[in-house]
Amino acid sequence: MSGTEEPGTPSAETATGETAAVRRLEDWDGTALRGLVDDYGSPLYVLDLERVRENYRRLTAAFPDAAILYAVKANALGDVLETLHDAGAGLECASAGEVRRALEAGGTGADVHYTAVNPPARDLDWVVDAWAAHPDLTVTVGAEDTVDRLADRGYDGRLCLRVNPGIGAGHHENVETGGHAKFGVPADRAVDALADAADRGFDVVGLHAHVGSGVSSEQLDAHREFVSRMGDLARSVADAVGSLEFVDVGGGFGVPYRDDEEPLDLEAVADATRSALGDVDATLAIEPGRYVVADAGVLLTRVNTVKEARETIAVGVDAGMTTLLRPAMYDASHPIRNLTADSSAAGERDPIAQTVAGPICESGDVFCTDRELPATERGDVLAIGNAGAYGYEMASQYNSRPRPASVVIDGDAVRLARRRETVEDVTRLETSRVPTDDEPE
Numbered sequence: 001m002s003g004t005e006e007p008g009t010p011s012a013e014t015a016t017g018e019t020a021a022v023r024r025l026e027d028w029d030g031t032a033l034r035g036l037v038d039d040y041g042s043p044l045y046v047l048d049l050e051r052v053r054e055n056y057r058r059l060t061a062a063f064p065d066a067a068i069l070y071a072v073k074a075n076a077l078g079d080v081l082e083t084l085h086d087a088g089a090g091l092e093c094a095s096a097g098e099v100r101r102a103l104e105a106g107g108t109g110a111d112v113h114y115t116a117v118n119p120p121a122r123d124l125d126w127v128v129d130a131w132a133a134h135p136d137l138t139v140t141v142g143a144e145d146t147v148d149r150l151a152d153r154g155y156d157g158r159l160c161l162r163v164n165p166g167i168g169a170g171h172h173e174n175v176e177t178g179g180h181a182k183f184g185v186p187a188d189r190a191v192d193a194l195a196d197a198a199d200r201g202f203d204v205v206g207l208h209a210h211v212g213s214g215v216s217s218e219q220l221d222a223h224r225e226f227v228s229r230m231g232d233l234a235r236s237v238a239d240a241v242g243s244l245e246f247v248d249v250g251g252g253f254g255v256p257y258r259d260d261e262e263p264l265d266l267e268a269v270a271d272a273t274r275s276a277l278g279d280v281d282a283t284l285a286i287e288p289g290r291y292v293v294a295d296a297g298v299l300l301t302r303v304n305t306v307k308e309a310r311e312t313i314a315v316g317v318d319a320g321m322t323t324l325l326r327p328a329m330y331d332a333s334h335p336i337r338n339l340t341a342d343s344s345a346a347g348e349r350d351p352i353a354q355t356v357a358g359p360i361c362e363s364g365d366v367f368c369t370d371r372e373l374p375a376t377e378r379g380d381v382l383a384i385g386n387a388g389a390y391g392y393e394m395a396s397q398y399n400s401r402p403r404p405a406s407v408v409i410d411g412d413a414v415r416l417a418r419r420r421e422t423v424e425d426v427t428r429l430e431t432s433r434v435p436t437d438d439e440p441e
């Protein structure tokens, strides 16, 4: 699909009005992106809100009857939350901080689900307070302890139980949650746990599971197995405890990170889900994060070093694992495009195997190893694709490196959505620090 689109019109819709299932890195307007680095510096996150809307619309088209809750942790920027809330999405939150940001973005209790994973007391205190003002808020618990702790705080509102279906899916073991002891109540305890909560006066509304991130078309059988277990469980709960308002099968809708990967067949996933849940008398809920924002974002970075290493060309850039952690943490592959080499003024550059690495003193601080890219020169601007999900959210200040700025594009409008941090921001919280006036950027 990308081959038929003009590079300058990344949001092109097909003749039928459907939006492209994937936006590849080469679909972005390279000249416009280079201009953003001139204006806002590097490294720089860029997020296209119209692409966020398109991704959300494809989900609503494939799952017309489902409640769709955006998983805030994928990208919690206020502009993203407001855009999705305006488009009709609910917001699934992993912490009190995310609940707060969801409410500040215009969410009301009915739009917000808080998924409590080993929740710190501070989080529960905050959310129960917020519940007083937003009584339609839903809390999803993954342990019976959490039910007790909510009861201790006087909470008897909407409660959803996260179960561990004993089945995992995902692109890396760090994001497989379904079979992991940490997540959810074992499925065979679900009926008792919900019956108990209902007896204690909670408003039991839902059953939930999230088996991990990176569900792909090849793993459709695993997904089918998972949703059919959820269907069975929902029927048992309905028999023993009463009917549920929703069954939430979580997120994990994968996106292609490599150029040769096909986009997820959403219709196939939706069909498999519908047929497995079949006669269950409850609304289907899904919680996509990555799918909504991944290909709406790129990370721009400038080359500062090019050197011949023993077996490769080592290219040094100003973004690192502190900017985009996924390659270091998950061994994730992100597409990389040299925007300077793409411009006609640069002339033809021969492809050559190169290793692109950041400025952090860690051997894992590498974006790609021996990848064929056009010969790089110092000063070039590189774009790293699919950076809209779990990019800025996982950024850190390790090595005293301030976090980058974020720019949003919305149609013809471009604006700074979050300024670049300074070293002053990094040291601001130290109580014994003597501030200096001359801060290096």
Ligand SMILES: *Cc1c(COP(=O)(O)O)cnc(C)c1O
Binding pocket: 071, 073, 074, 092, 094, 115, 210, 212, 213, 214, 250, 251, 252, 253, 287, 288, 289, 290, 291
């Ligand atoms: C992370 C998470 C999601 C979203 O996962 P994606 O892979 O980004 O779609 C949804 N639900 C829960 C409970 C999560 O922890």
